[in-house]
Amino acid sequence: MKTYLISLLLLIASIASAQTTISGKVTDQKGEAIPGANVTLKGTYDGTSSDADGNFAFATDETGLQVVSIQALGFKTQEISITCSGQPVNLKTALAESINLLTAVTITAGAMEANDEKKSVVLKPIDIVTTSGAMGDITAALLTLPGTSTVGNDGRLFVRGGDASETAIYIDGLQVGNAFGSTASNVPTRTRFSPNLFKGSFFSTGGYSAEYGQALSSALALNTLDLPLRNQGDISVMSLGGGYSQTLVGKQNALNASGNYYNLAPYQSLVKQNFDWEKSPSSWDSEISLRQKWGNAEKGRSGFIKAYFHTEGNGMTIWQKVPGGSAGDGRGDRVQLNNRYSYGNISLKHSGNKGWFFYGGMAFSHNRDKFNINLDPIRQINQLVHTKAVAVKDFSPQFSLKNGLEWYVKSYSEALPNANLKRRYTDHQVNHFIEATYYFSNRLIMVGGLRTGHSSLANQTWVTPRFSVAYKLENQGQFSFAAGKFKQLPEEKIRVLQTDLRNTAATHYILNYFIVSNNRTFRAESFYKIYDNLVTYKGLPANPKNITQNGAGFARGIDFFYRDKKTIGGTDFWITYSFVDSKRRFANYETKVQPSFAPKHNGSVVAKYFVSALKSQLGTSWSWNSGYPFNNPNLADEMQSKTKVYSDLSLSWSYLPKPNVIVHVACSNVLGRSNVFGYRYASQPDETGTFQSLPISQGAKRFAFIGLFITLSKDKAANNLNNL
Template structure:
């Protein structure tokens, strides 16, 4: 080949190569319009690529004459693939990367939510806190009464939330509703939850604006999640001043079994410590429970839980204006059983499911002097829920529920009985839409039908949350909530319809560097509340013309960082509640809804003494009541409630803990209201008796021992 021919060929090849070379340049932005440095930009299937500069610009030279796919990839953003056709020398390609939804950094809806968990970030308490709050005395509800939005009603013991009655709070275990979650007690004698707090790994407590998944509750939902799989086999012995118990846990490769029993008797304790009440027979109870878990493959977990218990007491209740020396003798014999089966499954293609069935039966045998009363309440709940993550931005949860409520009350000696049965069906669906890591919308709809009331209802609910750059977030929630009247009223008039409430909530939440700040304002309306004349077993003129509202705000601050080995939180709630209900002829401030509530909890661990010291102080501005000696309703108020409680937990050995706690250590005479005589005395005045605590103080001493083969089990987690 001649030289000029070779030169011509080389020039031709060079010109073809130049024509097949392409330069792609541009700038990469985020959704806020800011440039992104360090974005990986490369041709799919090759190692050819580059990275964006500090100002977000890039330039990439591509050889060849075929089309290609350009990939943009950066941490925290969704990867984008852009097809590019060859045929030009220079191409301008600027793109916007969308945020990737990261479960650990994404915004979460916190309006109304108070979570106790070791897994999620938007939490207020840990499961450990439920059993270590000094004033709680190991009761789940006692711990939650130190949280915002709740009120301490010392002569009741149940959960009162934002101006709502205790019956307006529903309790769930693994998503299934629990019937009669509190033990039966005598009038003005506080009760406790029936369930052992150590069974649960976490809880979700909502003071309003909660998910469409939860129904049959006007004011609040408390969802408890049981432990999935224990760490080891072990035995736990409890020796207390009021009783004893034993729990045994056996753990296999894919299954576990926990069984336990307890016996409590306050008789010996009450003989040593002065009581405000006149006991004929001190409260005594026994219980037994079993919880089994079985893994099926790697994606399915089954749980079965059963509990049975019996409790008795007899108490003389003095009556104002009645000449009997000791008053009326009231006896309580309560028998309760609860069982449930639940399952959760993680499927393919981003499907997950959970659900199950629960059944509870509660029988009360009551004696009031010569009158015998028998009440029976049964609740059955079946539920199935499916969740589909269609993308990292959109998730849909839908479920179907069936309820059966059976209630009866009888006077056996008189041969009188009344009862009702109601079947209810509920459907719900809820969608989460993540627009970015900073913005989420949730919209839900719940619909239900009651066969007994012949009523269908629809409850829409919506929530929104936005996360700021400093990691604090703002949430807004609104929704409608429905609940049938309480059983003892409904049995008198079975065609009663739902009572209704509407919630409106604005919330700010920040959890960072061991500190948590939560501020929330709320407004709640009531409609269709029950009003009547008379009293129990004598309800007359039952109507649903009551209404009301509750408004206010909550503040919560927790700090685990500032002081070494010290954890403390402060809660303040303001609740302005007015409602016409029960026998009231006008809207009044309920006796269970103090306006101002403050709680402080401090826990400090001393390593050298192997001890944790705890204190909790709570107060409110008093409880309203009606004094018939003056005109009007709810025309008086007690002096403010105060309680200072202390606790000391000592760990002399890893498997042994000694716990001592005392409530109301200052012995303050807290009064929750007054009972008045039905008729005036000779001076024209209505006699009264104060409603007090069962005792000036309650002292608890417990010794807890853990037994295990490998000696690795210990009581440290209970401190």
Template sequence: MKKGLLTLVFGLSSLFLSAQTLLKGVVTSTTGENIIGANIVLLGTYDGTSSDLNGEFNFSTTETGKQVLQITYIGCDTLSLPVELRGQPLEFKFKLKETVNELNAVTIVSGVFEASDTKKSVVLKSVDIALTAGAVADITGAMLTLPGTTRNPETGQLLVRGGAAYETRTLMDGLYVQNAYNSTTANMPARNRFSPFLFKGMMFSSGGYSAEYGQALSSALILNTTDVVGQNTTGIQLLSVGGGLSQQKRWENSSLSVSGTYSNLSPYFKLIKQNFDWKQAPTSGNAELSFKTKTSQTGIFKFYATGSSNGFNMNVAIAGDESQKMPLKLSGENLYTNASYRDIVFKDWTLFVGSAYSWNRDKIRQNFDLNTLQQSAQTRFSLSHSLSEQVKLKFGAEHIWSLFDEKYTEGQTFTTLHPDNYLAAFAETDLSFNDKWLARVGIRAEHSSLLHKGNVAPRLSTAYILRKGEQIALSFGQFYQTPEHTQMRRSTAVGFEQADHYILTYQKQAEGYVFRVEGYYKKYHNLLKTTGELPNNTGYGYARGVDLFWRDSKSIKNGDYYISYSFLDTERNYRDFPVQAMPYFAAKHNAAIVYKHWIHKLSTMLSATYAFQSGRPYNDPNTTQFNGSRTPVYQDLSVTVSYITNIKDNFTVLYLAANNVPGFRQVSGYRFSNTPDASGQYLGSPIVPPAKRFIFLGLIMTIGEKFEKNQGNNDDI
């Protein structure tokens, strides 16, 4: 119902476009043995496959011109071969050399789930994010099916291992995304701003992440955009909530994509009953531009820009009295740009330089006026170099200028103005002791001009292979973050908040199967307390638990499923908490089952997701225990159907998504009146979604392209 819905069906079309060039061949070892399950891909695209039982492979692509074909396999050197695609079949014979010091043979897995289109040993693929039922192409919605996360339907944001939403940071090509979600208000779910089809890889770190990144107490969501991709296409989207246009132009070494979308939920709300009293249904508009060019055989420059606006107007029920309402109006505007350059310099050093700029303005009107302007400008560089087969070094630095400018008016005006210059530097070394044992040692130093304070944060991770496809890993790290600006309105004379992570992971992986269990302990220090006259860093807390993950993409022909479960025990005393207690955004038990199935004869993709979550805490003023009450359990069963066909020889995708099909009652908490009634009771109102169900229907047509019936296969899911 927002930009992500409009880009979803357009992105799906890229998975099935008609073939132009056939690539086939065989992959063997240097001793002549067939290699089963080697990964063969065209870099920067979704095109590729895996070698079969005979080491053979074949796939078709619509790419043209000069490309790079990459072959990877665990325990072997990666092979990259320049190819030129002209529409004629190409045949290859590859021999992969085994290497005992290849870092891919043993990898740091503690706290990390990775989605990638170019790595063999990843847990998910990028397309998994797009096709997860219930997410409707929202990156965050898909991540919430992974272990370690907690669903907060009233916010739509990513919460990890007992951490609040602000404790997770999103990065795009290594650069900070200031406002990762669209503008919204309390108890109205938001969506991630970006389409999953922008990215060739996504790394979700639920803790213990690299010293390369900072300013996140709990988690980092690291998004890496595709390289030069695609061909000349024009896309038209006709959707139940709006529409869009897109144009993509491809040259030999460059590509340019532009798109625009618009959504208006008014017609939809007239058909589907809503729980909210809308005066003006949500509307949004978005424009996007992406340019990429290969500067050399090893270098690439990327530029991305997006601008959007959204808003709504509604009557909000007063807490405890649904018959009394007050108006609430929101308007939001956002601009984000990102530019980066990567190349090999000085023969064997990898250089990365990048910059990003964010601008976001939100206006909220109720019985008050709240105007919030946020800006940030970042520059960043890093250098990495393999000193030997056993030692790899990476170091870098970044500067972020940011401004938080808030004006609150209710009779009189209160202004909060927070300018900050944040400086950070890091160094990290990968040490390969042998073919089974790898360690990563890092350190990060930071300073904030707003807080007038700095910190030094050590990080350590190590992994050991027990046997083929089976390893254990251990991570420790200290992580710091500047407190939220809204909690420092009265004073900025505070320090960084801190969390210490301890993570132990066991993972077993075979062709088509992944099993993973992870235990963790997180200790919070110096959290902000706001119960005194001025805020201070006397808050504290902990989070501990166990995460389980199982994936099977082999047992069911053309089927793929995974199961995740998390147990969480967490308490904290921060902000206005009178005592240490489990926070309202946490749940003790979380589980999800995700299934995808490709029906070849019908050219149809089916996907279903079931999610369960135990009750979350809320504070009932009619009881004596703080946060002692619990919401009902949360359940959701969502399905999607994607049908691929041609309309007048033009490639077409029909997409249907339905969330919460059984109509489970989903309560995220309760709002209570500020004063008791005549009997001394505080009346409460449940916090529920805007509607019991959400149904979305879309059609995308790519003019000039044609779907070939034999194109879809199990690799597409």
């Protein structure tokens, strides 16, 4: 019995001596303790969790070479090899933070996104089509965002003291030539593309990525839908025309085709117009898009290819009075326009193995304008070809590198057939860009890029660096800073007169604060922009002489954005305000002046209220600015006058009598305010020495719209907003 007890004690002692105690402390890379970390011996049930001070300890009977795994929420898993020999093992480990792209800091300086996938967005895609006063126009909705100016006699995007030509527009990463419809002077235009095409947009008011170039002020990147949800047909019947769209969806592909016709003649016969129309604007358009998906994302290889083609035609004839003169039996100049436009692109993206991602494609734009001004015909053709190939490599969760190559072919021609005169040019541009993104942590990101380019026509090579950084505070929003240099060749109507003109230039500095909390968004941004090498000339814009690039200027200011979906039940509203102090010497001005397209104070209020009992959404928007500068030749100096304050209050009502039927009614400028955007002056003084003038005003005091939208599908609850 005694021998048995001694043997048992020796056995217990040998077992105890075989146990290995593993202890230590878990911290982050700053040395701060990480409580609740799981510390386990891989392949066993042995382990524990770290305490409030990050300390842990446990024992194991395993022997030999083992692996300790340490896991904590928000940090990368760390594995450490040890040898279990009965001797205590002490570990001190610092875990690296894991990068979560859904919650990590993002660059918000100069950037405003409309997207359903990211948290740092300002608008959703559906906001673009439901904003009162926008009338379904993409850029009109963007004019309710900070940094933009409403120029009612134009309709294009004017951003932070820049003119409309300083904004570049892209569809699926490929540039669009002549993205706005052709029109007569001082008759506003709109974008050519339906907002229903797009799942999201990235609107940058400055400091944007090295991926985008040839734009001094702004880039608007629109991304089309991938695979729609279902087969459906959409019928639209509107006060201005109508159309039909058919969508067919397969497991891995989709096809959409649509056609529309618009004619303002019936509407303008009922609503008094300030413009003297001989033939009201009318247009047609058709488009087709194809989408094909391949591969399996779970296996690391997948891709998407999209093909899109849009074509349209429009025409109008308008009489425009001449200040201080008479022509055409007192009606002024007769301007007739016939336009044909086509745009197509093929884009693809592919996710490969080992962190590689590829995208790119090719786009083609062709715009032909036939103008007849009185008896003088003018012909203009503008073409753009853009090809692009980009490779992105994720070297780690923290670091990625984007590398891209682009080729542009830009051509422009204009002719006076009666005089047998024609001039044209073709320019080949090659661009390369590289951009690195590094996450120091979920709270700190830095992006640096370099864009280079060469123009065959200007015989010029340029390099433009870009830099952005963002830091996220602890539950208190984030700060972003962006800076960069930007180049843009002059507009084609100037460049065709002097083809060796070189790049104009701008330098951006932007500081941004952004926070989203409890369904409320606040954004504040200050900016400073320096212009150089702007085009200047002598004489009138229609016939410039002595063209040089001696112009310069600046734009500086601050803007605010506040959106609130929480405070007022059932109501979503946002408020914007922008202050822009801009002066530049450009065109035929002898001194630095405030441009007519850059009012100093701009603001807007947009509100939407859903009434469940009425199955309706009520909307309103109010836009205003402090008035447009203009040059009065009857006074000394330049751009010394300013119009009255601009103001427009719009209302809208969307009613769903059935889930698949939407009735939309909208009216702009419901108060009937007579907004003036400037004045046109006679080229010569009258017998009293006075330059006669005419106001540049709206086509009508108000614009009203009524539309009926019906969706046909097996899902009786589907409508044409479901994909947004």
